[in-house]
Amino acid sequence: MQLSLNEDQTQILDFIDSLAKPYATVPMHDVSLALESAELDEALVENGFLDVMAVEELGPVTAALVVEKLARLPFAVEAAASAMVRPLIDPELPRPLCLMEEGKTRKPLRFLRPGASVVVVGPSGVKSFTATEEMIAPAQEDTLYGYPVAFLTALPDAMTAHDADAAEITRAWRVAMAAEAAGLLGAALASTVTYVSERKQFGRPLATFQGMRHRLAEDQVMTNTAYWMAMRAAGTGSQADAAMALHHAQEAAKRVCYDYHQFLGGMGMTLEHPLHLWTYRLKLLTAELGGRGAQGLAAAEALWG
Numbered sequence: 001m002q003l004s005l006n007e008d009q010t011q012i013l014d015f016i017d018s019l020a021k022p023y024a025t026v027p028m029h030d031v032s033l034a035l036e037s038a039e040l041d042e043a044l045v046e047n048g049f050l051d052v053m054a055v056e057e058l059g060p061v062t063a064a065l066v067v068e069k070l071a072r073l074p075f076a077v078e079a080a081a082s083a084m085v086r087p088l089i090d091p092e093l094p095r096p097l098c099l100m101e102e103g104k105t106r107k108p109l110r111f112l113r114p115g116a117s118v119v120v121v122g123p124s125g126v127k128s129f130t131a132t133e134e135m136i137a138p139a140q141e142d143t144l145y146g147y148p149v150a151f152l153t154a155l156p157d158a159m160t161a162h163d164a165d166a167a168e169i170t171r172a173w174r175v176a177m178a179a180e181a182a183g184l185l186g187a188a189l190a191s192t193v194t195y196v197s198e199r200k201q202f203g204r205p206l207a208t209f210q211g212m213r214h215r216l217a218e219d220q221v222m223t224n225t226a227y228w229m230a231m232r233a234a235g236t237g238s239q240a241d242a243a244m245a246l247h248h249a250q251e252a253a254k255r256v257c258y259d260y261h262q263f264l265g266g267m268g269m270t271l272e273h274p275l276h277l278w279t280y281r282l283k284l285l286t287a288e289l290g291g292r293g294a295q296g297l298a299a300a301e302a303l304w305g
Contacts, residue, residue: 009062012052016069019043023075031271033280034146035075044070045095050083054091060084064179064234068227071183074277076147078111080176084234085119088172089126089164093117098131099173101289105152108139110284112150120159121169127159146280167239170289174242174298177288178230181249184285185223185256188278192216192260195273212263219259222252240302246288247295253282
C-alpha cells in the first residue's frame with residue numbers, strides 16, 4: 001500500500017484547504033447543533049471535488065481523502081455519499097444524496113430535504129426517488145444529531161431502479177462512512193488537544209498530566225488507525241476491508257467521544273465549545289448500516305463465507 005500522497009492528491013487537498021478556509025472555524029457566538037453552508041457546497045461542486053472518483057488517475061482513494069478532509073470542518077457537508085457512492089449508481093443523481101437501507105424507513109436521514117435523491121439499498125436491488133415535501137417530517141429542534149436530518153413519512157409507489165449491485169453499493173457506503181468518521185475523529189482530537197493544552201488546573205495545562213496524556217495517546221492511535229483502515233478499504237475495494245474499516249471507526253467513535261467530553265468537563269455537551277459539531281455527528285454514524293455488530297458480521301461473512 002502506498003502511504004504517501006501523490007502530487008495530484010496533495011494539490012487537491014491543498015485546494016480544498018484554501019477553498020474551505022472561511023469555514024474552518026465556527027462563526028462567533030454560534031451555538032447551533034449543526035452547521036451548513038450552501039456557498040461551500042456550491043463551491044465544492046463547481047470545482048469538481050465531489051467528482052474525483054470518476055477521474056481514472058485519482059479514483060476512490062482520492063475521493064476518500066476528500067471526504068476525510070471535508071469531515072474535519074465544523075460545517076456538515078454532504079460529500080461522502082456524493083463522492084463515493086453516487087458515481088457507482090448514476091453520476092447525474094440530484095444532490096444531496098440520502099442513503100437508506102431497505103425497510104429502515106424510521107431512521108433519521110442525513111441531509112434529507114425536498115429535492116434530495118433518496119437511494120434505497122437492499123435485497124431487492126438499488127432504487128431511488130426524489131423526496132417531496134409531503135414525504136418529510138423534520139426532526140425535533142432539540143434533537144442532538146449534529147447533522148441536518150429529517151424523517152421519511154412515506155415512500156412513493158414508484159421508484160427508479162438502477163443497474164447497480166446492492167452489495168457493491170453497500171461496500172462503497174461503508175468506505176464512505178469510514179472515511180467521514182476518520183475526518184470527524186481527527187477534528188475532534190485536534191479540538192480536544194488544543195483545549196487541554198490551554199486550560200490550566202493546579203497551575204499547569206491539563207495536557208501535562210500523565211493520566212490524560214496516556215488516554216489521549218490511546219485515542220490518537222484509534223483515530224490514526226481509522227484513517228488508514230478507511231484508505232486501505234478505498235484502495236482495495238474489498239468487502240472485508242470495508243466492513244472492518246467502518247467497524248473500527250464506529251468502535252473508535254464510541255470510545256473517544258466519551259473521553260473528549262470528559263476532558264472538556266462537559267463543555268462540549270453544553271454548546272460552550274464546538275466539540276459537539278464533530279462528536280454528535282460521530283454518534284449518528286455509529287448507527288450507520290446496523291452499527292458495529294452488523295459490520296462485524298459483514299466482515300466475517302466476507303472473510304469466511
